[in-house]
Amino acid sequence: MNFTHRPVLSSEVVEHLAVKDPQVYIDLTSGGGGHAELFISRYPKIKAVLIDRDLTAVDFLKNKFKDCSNVKVVKSNAGALDKILFLLKINRADIILADLGVSSHQLDTPSRGFSVKHDGLLDMRMDIEETTTALDFLKKVSEKELKKILSEYAQERESGRVARALKKAVSEGKKTTLELAEIVKNTKRFFPRGIDPATQVFMAIRMAVNNEMTELKKMLERSFATLSENGKMGVITFHSTEDRVVKNFFKDRKDLLPYYIEDKVDNIVPAGKVKVYKPVLPSEKEIEKNPRSRSAKLRILEKNY
Numbered sequence: 091m092n093f094t095h096r097p098v099l100s101s102e103v104v105e106h107l108a109v110k111d112p113q114v115y116i117d118l119t120s121g122g123g124g125h126a127e128l129f130i131s132r133y134p135k136i137k138a139v140l141i142d143r144d145l146t147a148v149d150f151l152k153n154k155f156k157d158c159s160n161v162k163v164v165k166s167n168a169g170a171l172d173k174i175l176f177l178l179k180i181n182r183a184d185i186i187l188a189d190l191g192v193s194s195h196q197l198d199t200p201s202r203g204f205s206v207k208h209d210g211l212l213d214m215r216m217d218i219e220e221t222t223t224a225l226d227f228l229k230k231v232s233e234k235e236l237k238k239i240l241s242e243y244a245q246e247r248e249s250g251r252v253a254r255a256l257k258k259a260v261s262e263g264k265k266t267t268l269e270l271a272e273i274v275k276n277t278k279r280f281f282p283r284g285i286d287p288a289t290q291v292f293m294a295i296r297m298a299v300n301n302e303m304t305e306l307k308k309m310l311e312r313s314f315a316t317l318s319e320n321g322k323m324g325v326i327t328f329h330s331t332e333d334r335v336v337k338n339f340f341k342d343r344k345d346l347l348p349y350y351i352e353d354k355v356d357n358i359v360p361a362g363k364v365k366v367y368k369p370v371l372p373s374e375k376e377i378e379k380n381p382r383s384r385s386a387k388l389r390i391l392e393k394n395y
C-alpha cells in the first residue's frame with residue numbers, strides 16, 4: 091500500500107528529542123511512521139511503541155516494520171496511553187512524540203471525506219470503526235453548539251452565519267465535501283488570502299468529530315506521567331487552539347517545580363525540575379518544499395528527575 095505523508099520538522103524532532111541511551115520510544119500519532127523510522131534507525135535497539143487510531147495507518151505501519159521485533163504497533167486512541175502501556179508491561183518511556191492532526195494520506199484520500207479539495211461524503215473519522223461521521227455530526231448538532239465549535243476551534247468570525255448555512259444545507263440533503271465547502275465559501279464575507287475559505291471550518295468540524303481536544307489533554311497527562319528521568323516529550327501542533335493547550339500544559343508542569351520527595355532519612359528534598367524549550371518552527375526551505383509544514387510548531391519538555 092502507498093502511504094504518502096512527509097513528516098514535518100523531521101531533523102529538528104530527532105535532534106531536539108535526543109536523549110542519552112534511550113530504551114523506549116513512544117509515537118502517539120505514528121501515521122506513515124516517518125518520524126518513527128528516523129528514531130528507530132538512530133537508536134536501533136530502542137523498544138518502539140507506535141500508536142495510531144487509524145486502521146489504514148496501523149496496517150501500513152505493521153507492514154513497514156514487520157521485520158523489526160523491537161517495534162510494537164497499536165491501534166488505539168493515544169489518550170488511552172496508560173492502558174496500552176499496562177498491557178505491554180511498560181512503565182517508562184524516554185522519548186515521546188505526538189505529531190497532531192491528520193496525515194496527508196487521510197487528507198488526500200477522497201473517500202475519507204476530510205478535504206475541501208477532493209470530493210467524497212463528508213466523513214472525517216480518523217478511526218473508521220467509530221460510528222459518527224462528520225455528516226451525522228452536522229445533522230445532530232444544534233446550530234448554537236456548531237457556532238460555538240466554529241468560533242472556539244477555528245476562531246471563525248462568521249460562526250453564526252456559517253453554522254446556520256451548514257445546518258440548512260445538510261437538512262436539504264447536501265452531503266459531500268465539495269458541496270459543503272461551496273456553501274461555506276458562498277456564506278462567508280471575509281476570508282484569509284491564500285487558503286480555501288472552508289479550510290478552517292472543516293478543521294473545526296474534524297476536531298469535534300474526533301474529540302481531538304479531549305484526547306490531546308489525556309495524552310499530555312499520560313505522557314508526562316510516563317516520561318522517565320531525563321526523558322523528553324515533543325508535541326507538534328498545527329493551529330493556535332491546540333498549541334495553547336500544549337503551551338499551558340508545559341508551563342503548568344514547569345511552574346509546579348521543584349518537585350519534592352522524601353529521602354532515606356525522611357527529609358523532604360527537591361527531586362528535580364522540568365525544562366521547557368523554546369518552540370521550534372520549520373525553516374523557510376521546509377515550508378517551500380512542504381507547504382503543509384507552514385503552521386507546524388514543535389514544543390519540547392524535559393523531565394529532570
Ligand SMILES: C[S@@+](CC[C@H](N)C(=O)[O-])C[C@H]1O[C@@H](n2cnc3c(N)ncnc32)[C@H](O)[C@@H]1O
Binds near residue numbers: 095123124142
Ligand atoms: C500528522 S499525522 C502523523 C504523521 C507521522 N508523524 C509520520 O511521520 O508519518 C497524524 C496521525 O495521528 C493520528 N492521530 C491523531 N490523533 C490521534 C489520537 N488521539 N490517537 C491516535 N492517533 C491519532 C492520525 O490518525 C494520523 O495518522
